[in-house]
Amino acid sequence: MYNVVDDVRHEIRSGIIAGLARSGMLEMLEDFTERDIPVEYTREKAHGDFATPIALALAGKVKRKPRDIAEAIVDHIETGRGNTRYIQRVEVAGPGFINFFLGREWLEDVLRTVLEAGSKYGRSDMGNSKRILLEFVSANPTGPMNIVNARAAAVGAGLAMIMKASGYQVATEYYVNDAGNQINVLGTSCELRYLELKGEDVTFPEWGYQGSYIIDIARQAMDKHGRELEGMDSEERAEFFRDFALSRMLADQKDSLSRFGVEFDVWFSERKLVDAGAVGKVIELLEQRDMTYEADGALWLRTTEFGDEKDRVLVKSDGDYTYLAGDIAYHKNKLERGFDLLINIWGPDHHGHVIPTRAGLEALGYPGSSLEVLLLQFLSLMSGGERVKMSKRAGEFVTMDDLIDEVGSDAARYFLLMRNIESHLEFDLNLAKEHSQANPVYYIQYAHARISSIFRQAEDGGINLHDMKGADFSGLTEDTELDIIRKLASYPDEVAMSAIERTPNRLAGYALDLAGLFHSFYNSHRVINEDPDLTMARLALSGAVRTVIANVLGLLGISAPHEM
């Protein structure tokens, strides 16, 4: 589906299989199929367009020298004369690599494919409609979203898009931690601020939430519900503030995410899970399966049977459930909804919970592989070479809203995505704001806008852009042009790889590379020139680049502007 490289790989592999068969080596190998043949992009043009080290890998199995194997295979591959569409020449090189040199036909096919597929170019059905539940952010509803949440949002939303494009059925979910004592603390904090606002003499406790947003909520409560509040007894008022503060916080979090272009399919309430008795039920089930025991007045889960270093408590001696018990119930609920795989994005501070949670699922009889946890590393904000200090205790932290206000959603999304998930991220605020070549977001968007500008220019000159698809591409012979087309060719593979490896940053880098190739081309050759055929071919090439830049930016949640 819209991947010319797949067709090329198939042609190469079937050639190899045929070569192995005719030289009598295939029968020495068991269950050997095309999939067992690695086909690699070459780094140097002298090594052809694609290469395979298959002869080196088979040397041990067929007990011959790699070069001999390679020679034998190559002798039996028939190229040209209608036997192959793409392969033009094959050679054995180095220790036994087989290099494939392709005709320009394949590059022209790539261009046609991009132009035909348009916004669909890069999609595949690789994921086989596997059902995936991707849970991310899930911040406590006790404060505004911070920049760590922002990184999780950017990465999670990007990953969801990438996996959807790769043929997975992905649902995104936000777990609302609306049960437990923290909500009481939130409610009480707001209530006390409310009393303060009314002029009562209260000492705000150290354990309360200190941020100014608490006062804002209290003020809202007073403005909107002042009269009702007067008539409440203390119990009613406490309950009111719990509910009011929670719904305000959730609304603010949704707003922040929405400004960031991140939406969730499901907001899943912990409280509803608890109220439905799901935690109690899962503990009963674990007891029935003989996975628990009592000790020191508490109920323990035998997580050591599933690789944990010690058993964990499910029910505390005071009768309360632990966080783990709730989480096991929650993940069981997820699996009962029919998902094949659960992917969670957690902060590095939760990494001690991965094994116990998975052990809980295994204790219930689910395979451990049904839960995959991506640990997203922290990030630090840099400004003018200095680290921006964030102290939660003092209530001073940079929020997700601050970040979006400061650098804009596009730059924020890109910067938060551009590093490996498990690497610490240094976010340079000054750079993210800068409108120059130093800023990768603008560099990429500029390529997109520049192409749009060229198209406007062309149309002003009376050129009909609808003729692009039928253009004669034979005039595209410059190195920079062919490099661009090779880059376009690899895009579907790049998307698939970043889905498989859960590496959205890979596509951030791809976009930068592609934009760079285009800028380079643009500076050395004129798109609109005296030769109408060449002009049309270069417009088609530019159009293909613009399509792929728009597609990749789309997957990353970044806009692709026509002018800047």
Add this chain to the structure above:
RNA sequence: GCGCCCGUAGCUCAGUGGAUUAGAGCGCCUGACUACGGAUCAGGAGGCCGCAGGUUCGAAUCCUGCCGGGCGCGCCA
């Protein structure tokens, strides 16, 4: 102490089994069309890939040990 992650150019990072020259961006130095958007481009300097062993035809990449950094190791969430 144990576990997980990271260690690659002055800085921030790609590359995680393949080709006797390890890539990009920033920063630094030198240059570029009175023509499609200079938010661009071309060139240059800059690297015992943390250290030491091992596996392999081949290691920045896999294994072991060590050094340095981050995070975890609650009947907290």
